[in-house]
Amino acid sequence: MINDINKIRQDFPILAEQVYGKPLVYLDNAATTQKPQIVIDTLRDYYLHENSNIHRGVHRLSQIATDKYEAARETVREFINAKFTDEIIFTAGTTASMNAFAYSFAKAYLKPGDEILISHMEHHSNIVPWQIACKDCGAVLKVIPIDDNGELMLDEFEKLISPRTKIVSLVHVSNSLGTVNPIQHIIAKAHKQNIPVMIDAAQSIQHLPIDVQKLDCDFLVFSGHKIYGPTGIGILYGKKKFLDEMPPYQGGGDMILSVTFEETKFNVLPYKFEAGTANIAGAIGLGEAIKYVKNIGLDFIATAEGELLDYATSLANEIPEIRIIGTAKEKSSVLSLDVKGIHPHDIGSILDRDGVAVRTGHHCTEPIMRRFNIPATTRASFSFYNTKAEVDALFASLQKVIKLFA
Numbered sequence: 566m567i568n569d570i571n572k573i574r575q576d577f578p579i580l581a582e583q584v585y586g587k588p589l590v591y592l593d594n595a596a597t598t599q600k601p602q603i604v605i606d607t608l609r610d611y612y613l614h615e616n617s618n619i620h621r622g623v624h625r626l627s628q629i630a631t632d633k634y635e636a637a638r639e640t641v642r643e644f645i646n647a648k649f650t651d652e653i654i655f656t657a658g659t660t661a662s663m664n665a666f667a668y669s670f671a672k673a674y675l676k677p678g679d680e681i682l683i684s685h686m687e688h689h690s691n692i693v694p695w696q697i698a699c700k701d702c703g704a705v706l707k708v709i710p711i712d713d714n715g716e717l718m719l720d721e722f723e724k725l726i727s728p729r730t731k732i733v734s735l736v737h738v739s740n741s742l743g744t745v746n747p748i749q750h751i752i753a754k755a756h757k758q759n760i761p762v763m764i765d766a767a768q769s770i771q772h773l774p775i776d777v778q779k780l781d782c783d784f785l786v787f788s789g790h791k792i793y794g795p796t797g798i799g800i801l802y803g804k805k806k807f808l809d810e811m812p813p814y815q816g817g818g819d820m821i822l823s824v825t826f827e828e829t830k831f832n833v834l835p836y837k838f839e840a841g842t843a844n845i846a847g848a849i850g851l852g853e854a855i856k857y858v859k860n861i862g863l864d865f866i867a868t869a870e871g872e873l874l875d876y877a878t879s880l881a882n883e884i885p886e887i888r889i890i891g892t893a894k895e896k897s898s899v900l901s902l903d904v905k906g907i908h909p910h911d912i913g914s915i916l917d918r919d920g921v922a923v924r925t926g927h928h929c930t931e932p933i934m935r936r937f938n939i940p941a942t943t944r945a946s947f948s949f950y951n952t953k954a955e956v957d958a959l960f961a962s963l964q965k966v967i968k969l970f971a
């Protein structure tokens with residue numbers, strides 16, 4: 566491999582931390598990723614030397630902050646290969662993007678009886694905003710089922726899609742199963758019936774190359790903190806032809822061209838959707854994180870994370886008490902475990918004492934837990950900065966838990 570793992574780990578100072586006197590084994594990357602020094606330095610330098618409000622100032626600092634904020638937008642555009650920079654809207658994260666999108670799309674296009682098609686493996690942030698929108702506009706939520714491996718049932722998708730379907734809103738990679746959905750296929754099928762598609766890329770943007778023009782998705786959302794950037798920043802991408810027609814989600818400063826008490830003229834894209842003072846440092850930090858990821862290389866990331874997932878899966882399969890939840894053919898580096906007779910919260914607490922950080926719970930995907938008839942899972946999620954030795958530490962600790970409860 567071109568990249569040296571020890572050198573990579575040095576980029577992430579937090580990985581050298583100790584927890585209860587043990588080396589930190591951070592396997593909660595699907596919840597949030599750690600930050601490389603370059604991102605931390607960028608945030609620090611911004612507040613030390615450049616902090617200012619953007620767009621409205623004529624002074625030097627405001628110009629620097631504005632230039633860097635807009636340069637970050639261009640970095641995002643290039644990364645996902647959007648056609649136009651003004652199709653990139655900064656938000657507070659995937660959840661904020663989804664809420665803005667569902668509200669605005671429903672206002673522009675949905676009528677009573679229209680249908681929104683999601684899947685059984687959506688994160689709550691691609692379910693609840695639609696339920697709120699449905700209450701307002703009288704549309705109906707339809708759900709593509711999943712099979713026992715955690716794969717979408719594509720024949721059912723074909724049955725559900727109809728002239729009443731006005732949007733397909735789908736997760737690219739499931740955060741609790743690891744399933745990589747065949748979005749290219751789904752987008753093509755939906756487009757045959759002129760139905761736009763929204764992709765939740767919260768768990769794919771950090772693992773897989775995404776080219777929105779090649780995919781031809783109409784909308785795409787993701788969070789900065791899951792791709793090694795800061796929290797509180799995210800992206801809503803949308804094709805210009807839709808975004809131009811859709812109303813703003815929030816009103817206030819920056820999103821207007823002119824205001825009188827009688828009438829307000831909204832600003833052009835992307836500012837129409839960026840009311841108020843933005844997370845300027847966050848956007849600049851996200852730009853830096855994307856540059857870091859590009860530098861590491863998505864090919865390297867896929868290889869390194871694929872090896873860790875295969876290794877961890879083989880270790881899990883050797884333990885009779887463990888059942889893997891999510892066994893799709895195409896998987897991202899998420900390993901969700903059901904350990905016979907032991908509640909995930911007990912597992913997580915004991916692992917924590919060994920320095921191993923995993924996530925336990927429903928992972929904001931309660932319908933998946935119900936589908937598999939379990940209350941929760943123990944989820945390890947790997948990044949390219951993790952090692953096989955860390956996977957060994959996870960399984961040594963798991964074996965300890967199983968013995969303890971035997």
Ligand code: PLP
Pocket residue numbers: 595596658659660661688690736738739740765767768788
């Ligand atoms: N969608 C998926 C698939 C996720 O995994 C997450 C977070 O875990 C979200 C949406 C929500 O992201 P955020 O909490 O950053 O808004």
